[in-house]
Amino acid sequence: MRDAVRSFVWQRGIATQKGLWMAEAVLIAFLVWLLWKGEQGWQVGAVGVVVFLPPVFIITMWVAHYRNTVGKFRRMPSHQAEFTFLDEGFEVISELGAGKIPWSGVTEIWERPDYWMIFTAPSQFTTLPVQTITSTDLEFLRSKVPSAPSGKS
Known part of the structure; x- marks a missing residue:
């Protein structure tokens, strides 16, 4: 069950979302550039928050599917269907x-x-x-x- 969730999250959340992860890399580079320049304003905060959204999305996807899939399996007394x-x-x-x-x-x-x-x-x-x-x-x-x-x- 765990491997099924891992496969799902990898395929749907990472492998098929190439545009999202390319944008993530650009945003990380932009954030590093802003910090390197010494910026400390709202832009740094906004970009920093946006940089954390895709990893939070993946974690949320993992938790939701893990709880659903593995949770159902654990609730089954015989673990059989x-x-x-x-x-x-x-x-x-x-x-x-x-x-x-x-x-x-x-x-x-x-x-x-x-x-x-x-x-x-x-x-x-x-x-x-x-x-x-x-x-x-x-x-x-x-x-x-x-x-x-x-x-x-």
């Missing part, structure tokens, strides 16, 4: 509840070595451990979401 793949979607059943997701609701799948992340929204995913899933079931899942890219981190 049952996935059932159907023609019209898939079901997830655990002690915390049950849900059925139609294939049309799956936006992408990130295939990691030990688990797959099944996305139903840009920031909403279900983690599917693949150690006990047959290759036939995995191929069935791939066939239902043909444009499923592999998550990179």
Whole structure:
């Protein structure tokens, strides 16, 4: 679960936000330049605050997804869920509840070595451990979401 959160934060918050991080580097250079010049006014304070926003964004993203993903897992007494793949979607059943997701609701799948992340929204995913899933079931899942890219981190 922790690795899924790490993969998500890295991919969505860092790797795909190149413009944000380039702007961050420019702002850091500008802040250093202002300080080097001896500036102490409101501009230094404003730039300093803006420089801290992207790291705070990443930390907030990490905490929110960690609490959601790992928190749900910790609330499960048996730490197990049952996935059932159907023609019209898939079901997830655990002690915390049950849900059925139609294939049309799956936006992408990130295939990691030990688990797959099944996305139903840009920031909403279900983690599917693949150690006990047959290759036939995995191929069935791939066939239902043909444009499923592999998550990179």
